[in-house]
Amino acid sequence: MTAIPAAPGASSLTLICDHCGRAYPDTGTEWLVLWRAATAAGWDGRDRAVGPHRCDACG
Numbered sequence: 001m002t003a004i005p006a007a008p009g010a011s012s013l014t015l016i017c018d019h020c021g022r023a024y025p026d027t028g029t030e031w032l033v034l035w036r037a038a039t040a041a042g043w044d045g046r047d048r049a050v051g052p053h054r055c056d057a058c059g
């Protein structure tokens with residue numbers, strides 16, 4: 001599971017790289033919006049919140 005709630009009970013998501021553990025600097029409330037921004041920034045992986053995902057440094 002690589003997209004996790006930013007805080008307990010929060011509605012926002014944090015995207016984390018499965019390879020190095022780095023977190024994408026932005027959070028989002030909508031998975032696809034966050035993922036599209038991340039892929040534009042060089043992240044790669046499945047377009048599902050469950051991953052796997054790789055950051056721009058690992059991808």
Ligand SMILES: [Zn+2]
Binds near residue numbers: 019020054055056057
């Ligand atoms: Zn990484």
